[in-house]
Amino acid sequence: MKCYYCGARLNRTNTCPACRRNVYVWKRAKFVSNFLYNDGLELAKRRDFTGATESLVTSLQYDKRNTTARNLLGLIYYEIGEWYQAAAQWNISLSYEPEENPAAAYLEELQDSTSQVEQTNQAIRKYNQCLQYCQQKNYDLAQIQLKKVFELNPNFLKGYQLAALLQMREGAFDEAMNLLKQAAKIDRRNPDTRAYINECRKHLTKDGKLIEPEKKKTKSLKELFMGFQDRVVVAAVTNIAIGVVAGLAVFGFLILPAMRHSNTVQNSKELIAANEASAAKDQQITSLEQQIEDMQKQVEDMQAQVDTEKGNTDSVLARIESYNNLITAYDEVNNKDYYYAQEDLEKVNRDDLDESSADAYDALENKIERNIQALEEESGGSDEESSGDDSGE
Amino acid sequence: MLNFEEELKKFEPSPEIEEADNAIYQQDLTDIMDIAEQLVEASRR
Numbered sequence: 001m002k003c004y005y006c007g008a009r010l011n012r013t014n015t016c017p018a019c020r021r022n023v024y025v026w027k028r029a030k031f032v033s034n035f036l037y038n039d040g041l042e043l044a045k046r047r048d049f050t051g052a053t054e055s056l057v058t059s060l061q062y063d064k065r066n067t068t069a070r071n072l073l074g075l076i077y078y079e080i081g082e083w084y085q086a087a088a089q090w091n092i093s094l095s096y097e098p099e100e101n102p103a104a105a106y107l108e109e110l111q112d113s114t115s116q117v118e119q120t121n122q123a124i125r126k127y128n129q130c131l132q133y134c135q136q137k138n139y140d141l142a143q144i145q146l147k148k149v150f151e152l153n154p155n156f157l158k159g160y161q162l163a164a165l166l167q168m169r170e171g172a173f174d175e176a177m178n179l180l181k182q183a184a185k186i187d188r189r190n191p192d193t194r195a196y197i198n199e200c201r202k203h204l205t206k207d208g209k210l211i212e213p214e215k216k217k218t219k220s221l222k223e224l225f226m227g228f229q230d231r232v233v234v235a236a237v238t239n240i241a242i243g244v245v246a247g248l249a250v251f252g253f254l255i256l257p258a259m260r261h262s263n264t265v266q267n268s269k270e271l272i273a274a275n276e277a278s279a280a281k282d283q284q285i286t287s288l289e290q291q292i293e294d295m296q297k298q299v300e301d302m303q304a305q306v307d308t309e310k311g312n313t314d315s316v317l318a319r320i321e322s323y324n325n326l327i328t329a330y331d332e333v334n335n336k337d338y339y340y341a342q343e344d345l346e347k348v349n350r351d352d353l354d355e356s357s358a359d360a361y362d363a364l365e366n367k368i369e370r371n372i373q374a375l376e377e378e379s380g381g382s383d384e385e386s387s388g389d390d391s392g393e
Numbered sequence: 394m395l396n397f398e399e400e401l402k403k404f405e406p407s408p409e410i411e412e413a414d415n416a417i418y419q420q421d422l423t424d425i426m427d428i429a430e431q432l433v434e435a436s437r438r
Contacts, residue, residue, distance in 0.1 A: 004426060025425075025426070025429045026426055026429075029424070029425045029426055029429075060424065061424055061425065062424060062425050063424055063425075063426070064422045064423070064424040064426075064427075065424075082407070083407075083410060084407050084408050084409065084410060084412070084413055087410055087413030087416075088413045088416030088420070089416075090413075091413055091414055091416055091417060092416060092417050092420065092422065095417050110410070111410060117410055117411075120409075120410050121409045121410055121411075124407045124408075124409050124410070125409070127406075127407060128406040128407065131404055131405075131406055134401055134404075158404060161404075162401075162404050165395075165397065165400055165401065168395065168397075169397045192400075192403070195395070196395070199394070199395050
C-alpha cells in the first residue's frame, strides 16, 4: 500500500515513513473500499449486477482511485448494455492510473474500429429515438425501434425492461413476461425487472397464459354500435332514424321558434295597426259626438227659439183673437146684440190690446153693461105688468 | 398496478461513446478522503 500523499510504501503504522503524515483515515477508507469491491465481485459472479453496482459505487465513494473497482463497474455496465457508462468508468480509471491499467484494453476493444464505434452509437441513437417515440405516444414505432436496438446490443437490460413495459401497457402480459425473462438472465435481481414480473404474474395463469377478463354483462355503447354496424339494414334504418331525429331537433329548436317569432312580430304589427285604427276611430267618434252635441244644442236653441217664436205666435194669435172678439163685440153692439157682445167681450184679453184698443174695450164694456141693465129693467117692468094682468083676471 | 407514465420517466437518453471522454468532468468524483481533507483544512482555520 502506497501513501495517499507522497506515494511512498507504507508500513503497519498509521504514519507515513516518508512524509510523516497521518494516514489512519486513508487506510480505513481504503480497507472499506476493498471490502465493498470484494462484495461487488461476488455479486457480479452471480449476475446480480444491481447489487454489484451498488457495492462498487459505494466502494468508489470511499476510494475514488480504486481502479480495480472502477474497472469492474465498467465491465458490469458493458455487460448490461450501458456502453456509455462503461466507457466513462474506464476513462476515469485511466485518468487515475494511466499505466498498466486493463481499462485501456477495454476501451480499445470498444472503440477499436470505426464500424464498432458506429454500431455502438447507432444502438444508442435508436434507443434515444425510441424514448422520443414514447414521449410522442407513438408506441408502435418505439417497439419497432427497440427490436433494432436488440440486434445491435443483445444484452441491453433497459431495452428489455422498456419493451416489456410497452407490452404491458397494451395488455400483452405474456409477451412482456418473455422479455422480462431475458432481462432477468442479464441481471438476476434487478428491482425493476422483479416489479414488472410481479405485475405480469397477476394477469397470467400458472402456465404463463393470459387470464381472459370477465365478460361484461352490459355492453358499452361502442360495442353496441359496432354490433349494429354489422347489420347493414339495421344500420341503414338506424342512420335514417338518427337523421329524422336530427331533423326534428333542428326544426324544433331552430325553425319553429323562428316561425313563432315571425308570427309574433306579424301579430304585433297587426295589433299596432289595429290599435292605431281604433284610436283613429275613437277620435272620429269623439269628433262626431261633439258635433252631435253641438247640433243638439243648436236644436235646443232652435227649439227654444221655436218655442219662443211659438209663444210669440200664440200671443200674436191670442192678440189677434182678442181684437177679433173686440171687433165682433163692437159689431154686435151696433146690432144691439148686447148679450152676444158681452160673451165676445169676455173672450177679449185686455192685456193683449194696445192703449187705444183698451180704451175702446172699456167704453164698449160700459156700453154693453148699460144696455144690458136697461134691457133687464125693461124686461122686469113688463113682467110685473103681465103678472098684474094675470091676477086681475 | 404499475403506472406506465411514471415508469417511463425512469428511462433516460444515453450519451454517445465520444462523450465518454468528458465523463471525468461531468461526474462527481468526491470520495471520503476528499471530505476528510476538507474537514482537516476547516479545523486548521
